[in-house]
Amino acid sequence: MEVGKKRAVSFLLGLLSWGVALVFFFPIFWMVLNGFKEEIDANTDPKLVFDPTFDRFDEVTSQTQGLLGFREAFMNSVWAVSISTILVLVLAVPAAYALAIRPVAKWRDVLFFFISTKFLPVVAAILPLWIIARELDLLNTRLVLIILYTAMNLPLAVWMLRSFFSEVPKELIEAAQIDGAKLRGQITSVILPIVAPGLAATALLCVIFAWNEFFLAVQLNPVDGSTIPIWVTSNVSTRGNFLAKLSAASTLATLPVVLAGWLAQKRMIRGLSMGAIK
Amino acid sequence: MSQQTDRAEQVKRLQRREGWRRRLPLVPALLFTIVVTQVPFILSLWYSLTEWKIVPPEPRNFIGFDNYVDLLDNRFFREAVWTSVWMTVSAVLLSLLLGTLLAILLDRKFFGQGFVRTLLITPFLIMPVVAGLVWKTQVFNSSFGVLNWLLDSLGFERIEFVTRWPLWSIVSVLVWQWTPFMMLIVLAGLQGQDQSVLEAARVDGASSRAMFFQITLPQLRPYLELGILLGSIYLIQVFDYVDVITGGGPDSTNVPYFVFQRSIGGGWQFGQASAYSIVVVIASIVIATFGLRVLSNLLEGEKP
The missing domain is CATH 1.10.3720.10 (MetI-like)
Known part of the structure; x- marks a missing residue:
């Protein structure tokens, strides 16, 4: 009984650690995800499912005359x-x-x-x-x-x-x-x-x-x-x-x-x- | 007789030479540090005693302590000081508290422990400018921010966090980035604990709460102090976050940002701005006095 209870507490604490870690990491995950979206998909209610594209990476790395590349x-x-x-x-x-x-x-x-x-x-x-x-x-x-x-x-x-x-x-x-x-x-x-x-x-x-x-x-x-x-x-x-x-x-x-x-x-x-x- | 004095002199000369041989490797680093960090500071002190506008260029006038007298009456400066104090104190204490709790959570074996730690330290590695922008545009933003989407789906009003609570928006981002740092420091403290003491207490039948407050916490003290010290030194200088999140304004302009606005950022009042920056120095000296004591306690007894 005692051991079972201890194990349950330990499991819940482990779960809590995972939960907190995911919350902390979320803004970074979200930033990376948004980088693969079309502007129209990023500028709307949060979307998890979309057609990923590398176009934004191409855009930001391309040179524009007179701007910092x-x-x-x-x-x-x-x-x-x-x-x-x-x-x-x-x-x-x-x-x-x-x-x-x-x-x-x-x-x-x-x-x-x-x-x-x-x-x-x-x-x-x-x-x-x-x-x-x-x-x-x-x-x-x-x-x-x-x-x-x-x-x-x-x-x-x-x-x-x-x-x-x-x-x-x-x-x-x-x-x-x-x-x-x-x-x-x-x-x-x-x-x-x-x-x-x-x-x-x-x-x-x-x-x-x-x-x-x-x-x-x-x-x-x-x-x-x-x-x-x-x-x-x-x-x-x-x-x-x-x-x-x-x-x-x-x-x-x-x-x-x-x-x-x-x-x-x-x-x-x-x-x-x-x-x-x- | 004279031979003896000769010998004594020779020994002295050798000792002096040995002393210099030991000191020599230090000289380049010391010289570089003094020239690049101390000289500008002394110039700042001098500027702060003058009235000096750079653009359009005006001659520099020595005005004694007038800048410091004016700064006491300056409402905007007083606000910037309060913003700085609030920002530093709340960010340091909140991240220390959260970091300690997380360290305690992580200081036990569970599935995926290493991975969880990696996820948790990542915010600290993010470039401050990026952290500020991501939170502003993708978490706080009232139309596309995740937080507002959450509020909306729970049936609450959407809030433009950054304009409504500029100070707390910045503090949230600071806490997000500094909690992992505090966690790492406290974790080092927890893992360096003397296990035999804990074991003895357990055998004596101490409750885990008593063990935490009477054994673990006192042992953690130097680590907590170190966290407070390093956190305050860095956070009192915060600039990046203010610049990208609000770009200044009531409740978010801290002293470093105020100095920037009054000088290179467009005010070009180098004399006055220098006086403002000296106030940050005084605050830092107060922290440092406390801090150096903490550090020397840590070094105590350690022989090279």
């Missing part, structure tokens, strides 16, 4: 995201080394300085950044976004990588030292293999944040050099129906990050909690 925005995003992520790693890996493996005297203070820059709201820096970018002729260029996305993700990367680096056993490094391995050897043969998964998770989070970034892009690159988030908003029109088109555009824009996130979900939690929690 998908390919252009996609390439701008790819450039800004990939170069900034590489820069972040180039700067953060040595920093994490100096905070975890052969730590400087006040490593805690340095770490706090990095993370405290994340507490500074971007809005407090945007006006000077805009002025400086204008003076240097950097408005509407990829370069300005590359620099700022690097700065945006660097503290997070330093914080995460320090926690991954601090897990490398000291004895292994010492053993390599005794075997006569130079710094480069220690890094490539001992440290890197251990921190590689953490490095990948860090890079992935930087990619996600940079890919989804809108505030800086819309302030500094509203015309040329615009990225995917701006392209998505350009599919909202004040005339005519645009729901299906917007859905197709949204699906394309979110797909890379959602796929990457699904693949890395287990490690991501650690990154999101900034490596503070093991």
